[in-house]
Amino acid sequence: MNKKLIILFAISIIFVSINNIFSFFNFLSPAQAQSVINLTQTGCQFIETEAKNYGYQPQKAVDCRQINQDSLAVREKGFKPINLKAGKYVFKVTNQNVPYELGFYLRGQGLSQAVLPRVSGGGLTTGKTIEYIADLKKGKYWISCPLNPTPDYPLIVN
16 A cells, blocks of 8 residues: 555544544533434334335344345435534434334545544434434535444435
8 A cells, every 4th residue: 555545544543533532422412402303213214314104114123134125226216315504413313113222323424434523322222212412514424223224314414
């Protein structure tokens, strides 16, 4: 590898590490947030980001992997990006009748993962709602749940 590539890689690792430290300690309280974004997870999907609730009834995460493999090409055409202004947000994520633990994962798309805020967590058991707090900067993000698992849904901050 050439030296420039190694240096660029090392710098991106440092930025990701610093970003993860700040995200881990979650320095914002819900009272400091600009707005609340409600997200509902059902089997294999977030309802608010798709054209409709498909009513999937997975019993375990592996069921969603097969459902997504079979349906994603069609479903992606109906994805509705979430458009926000830069600022502080509370993402209230609810597990609506999924019989296993879920989570939430918000991160930058592509190389911007190194510099954009990242929020993640689990513990979303059936019927539970958890608040995830983020101070979003301008850029393109993905939201998903690797535990459900869901597709990556676009979130755009202007």
